[in-house]
Amino acid sequence: MRIAFFATCLADTLFPEAAKATVRLLERLGHEVVFPPQQTCCGQMHINTGYQKEALPLIKRYAKTFDPYDVIVVPSGSCAGSIRHQHAMVASAHGEPGPAARSESVAARTYELSELLIDVLQVEDVGAYYPHRVTYHPTCHSLRMTRVGDKPLRLLRQVRGIDLVELPAAEQCCGFGGTFAIKNAETSTAMLADKMTSIVSTGADVCTAGDTSCLMHIGGGLSRLRAGVRTVHLAEILASTEYS
Amino acid sequence: MSTFLGMPVTAPRGVGHLRGDQSFPDAAREALGNAQLRRNLRHATTTIRGKSGRVIAELPDWQELRDAGSAIKADAMARLPELLEQLETRVAEAGGVVHWAADANEANAIVTDLVRRTGSDRVIKVKSMATQEIGLNEALEAAGITPVETDLAELIVQLGDDKPSHILVPAIHRNRSEIREIFLRAMPGVDPALTDDPPVLAAAARRYLRETFLSTKVAVSGANFAIADTGTLGVVESEGNGRMCLTLPDTLITVMGIEKVLPTWQDLEVFLQLLPRASTGERMNPYTTMWTGVTPGDGPQNFHLVLLDNGRSAVLSDPAGRSALHCIRCSACLNVCPVYERTGGHSYGSVYPGPIGAVLSPQLTGVADNASLPYASSLCGACFDACPVKIDIPSMLVHLRNKVPHGRAERAAMAAAAYTMDRPKLYASAQRAAKLARILGRRGRGLPPPLSGWTAGRDLPEFPKQTFRDWWAQREQP
Structure with missing residues (x-):
């Protein structure tokens, strides 16, 4: 299958390993990945910070860039959620019915990584090997906006060598929340402290999730504490094999 | 009185409790440092969440009930003027008197005047x-009238000269040893040997309140529901103190937000299932009191209903915000909110804290007066899933953020970011330049405000040697 890849601005700029892993994984499964270079950012930061007018060109850019493709994958539950639940809404709220319709059509072809694998490609065992103790944090937007359910866990359970341990209070927000992490830094950090306590209590050496944004926040906290736990994007685990 | 048919007005300043003295981040900073408060809140919200989750799981049709609750409220809001006039007619037919209050000042004046005319200098409150x-x-105190809160938690708040911090459990921020201290300090005639055993504390409150119930001629209540086609008012509660106030005095004055009206008696079937399970985690609340006007020889012989707007019509005028008026004050959104659990209710500045407060207060007052509240959320979405009438609080927060007046520096930064992100070549060079941020210190520790908020508790990731975009371009070259 020919799959268009939306890397997300954050993975493209700061976490290229997560983006490269997505490409490696899909190619290993026998699919063709294309990266339309006109892509930049989904605009969620602008929408959620109260700058819908500024987000509008980014919303249109996403729709225009990916309209030619039948299947689009995003290694982020949060960006997928914004594309599906905010793009058309913001465009129509700003009196742009044409772009809103196009956004809706492209959004319907946009899948978060675990959704693409399980719902579209119908594969649960991606042939991965990852011999580490891992705990999975279900990010809020993947859970309550994109509604990926237990798909990431179903994929992780099939990984060979993995020691998958359950995260206590897993569904509680880590405290990232985009610009919330800066505008309400103290509250965000208090939420993070509890999330880190839960992660450390599992004895895992890797915390994984489907969003680089939440992982940047959790990883930044764990690094500051020298907690000895790494954060790794779901795609990187699924892309790992005995040979790589 | 003159009638002005223009845009509805927001709640006036200088009266009531919809605006805080501090912004949310400033108030939250203080609350976060209070370890006792953090422990009380974590314990209380975790307990209620567990209880509520268990009784909700018992109902196979919970999701359908939520849909029904949402639909009934949407219908009621769509024909609010008609329903309110119907309610007024039915209440009057049943011997009650209906008063219309455009705002807090009018409502306070109406109630104060009604109490004065009874000659009583004390009222008991539900x-x-x-x-x-x-x-x-x-307002009552300023007029020389003593209001006595009879709900145990409201009494704790009142005696402690404190403010409520939760819609349902106003003293959630207090633990039993703090309550004992408050009673010893402020409760008239309290036993000096009082312990912090909950039944002992409850008994002390009961002794004090019982005398007050029997000797006070006027009660003031709110209402959970009003039924337009019967003129019936309803209050649901757990303690029975409400029942005492609603039945013992000669005069009952009920102050009710105009959004509480429901079309028919049958609609209660939905809400009396939704409310207790979502709020206290009970299958049924212990006391449900309903009254229709005045019943000769039984209960209060004078009944007044004050219908309060205080900004509600303004909320109703915004299609993307109006469903905040569907709220039935169950506080499920507070109990599941990770922000509320850590900051407590006082940080929100308004009597309506938590997620629903963050969307309701700014709409009642106008967003400029509560500009920090729409940002008091990580948009995690737990509130939307928990809401028994399916209010999409996260989407409404995003909508309100778009109406907040932004600061000049932030506006410039966001415009520059959007400009760059809409130009892939410029964006790619900005990505490369971002690596220079390393000169700001190892892992971003030298970032200037407001970005220093990030690095106060978190490291920045190491900047990669190559962006994904550059890696891809290199790979594509033959």
Whole structure:
């Protein structure tokens, strides 16, 4: 299958390993990945910070860039959620019915990584090997906006060598929340402290999730504490094999 | 009185409790440092969440009930003027008197005047959010009338000269040893040997309140529901103190937000299932009191209903915000909110804290007066899933953020970011330049404000040697 890849601005700029892993994984499964270079950012930061007018060109850019493709994958539950639940809404709220319709059509072809694998490609065992103790944090937007359910866990359970341990209070927000992490830094950090306590209590050496944004926040906290736990994007685990 | 047919007005300043003295981040900073508060809140919200989750799981049709609750509220809001006039007619037919209050000042004046005319210098109160919202207690005190809160938690708050911090459990921020201290300090005639055993504390409150119930001629209540086609008012509660207030005095004055009206008696079937399970985690609340006007020889012989707007019509005028008026004050959104659990209710500045407060207060006052509240959320979405009437609080927060007046520096930064992100070549060079941020210190520790908020508790990731975009371009070259 020919799959268009939306890397997300954050993975493209700061976490290229997560983006490269997505490409490696899909190619290993026998699919063709294309990266339309006109892509930049989904605009969620602008929408959620109260700058819908500024987000509008980014919303249109996403729709225009990916309209030619039948299947689009995003290694982020949060960006997928914004594309599906905010793009058309913001465009129509700003009196742009044409772009809103196009956004809706492209959004319907946009899948978060675990959704693409399980719902579209119908594969649960991606042939991965990852011999580490891992705990999975279900990010809020993947859970309550994109509604990926237990798909990431179903994929992780099939990984060979993995020691998958359950995260206590897993569904509680880590405290990232985009610009919330800066505008309400103290509250965000208090939420993070509890999330880190839960992660450390599992004895895992890797915390994984489907969003680089939440992982940047959790990883930044764990690094500051020298907690000895790494954060790794779901795609990187699924892309790992005995040979790589 | 003149009638002005223009845009509905927001709740007035200088009266009531919809605006805080501090912004949310400033108030939250203080609350976060209070370890006792953090422990009380974590314990209380975790307990209620567990209880509520268990009884909700018992109902196979919970999701359908939520849909029904949402639909009934949407219908009621769509024909609110008609329903309110119907309610007025039915209440009057049943011997009650209906008063219309455009705002907090009018409502306070109406209630104060009604109490004065009874000659009583004391009123007993049923727990009510509407009267807290308008600052009725302060207005009564200014007129020489003593309001006595009879809900145990509201009494704790009142005796402690404190503010409520939760819609349903106003003293959630207090633990039993703090309550004992408050009673010893402020409760008239309290036993000096009082312990912090909950039954002992409850018994002390009961002894004090019982005398007050039997000797006070006027009660003030709120209402959970009003039924338009029967003129019936309803209050649901757990303690029975409400029942005492609603039945013992000669005069009952009910202050109710106009959004509480329901079309028919049958609609209660939905809400009396939704409310207790979502709020206290009970299958049924212990006391449900309903009354229709005046019944000769039984209960209060004078009944007044004050219908309060105080910004509600303004909320109703915004299609993307109006469903905040569907709220039935169950506080499920507070109990599941990771922000509320850590900051407590006082940080929100308004009597309506938590997620629903973050969307309701700014709409009642106008967003400029509560500009920090729409940002008091990580948009995690737990509130939307928990809401028994399916209010999409996260989407409404995003909508309100778009109406907040932004600061100049932030506006410039966001415009520059959007400009760059809409130009892939410029964006790619900005990505490369971002690596220079390393000169700001190892892992970003030298970032200037407001970005220093990030690095106060978190490291920045190491900047990669190559962006994904550059890696891809290199790979594509033959």
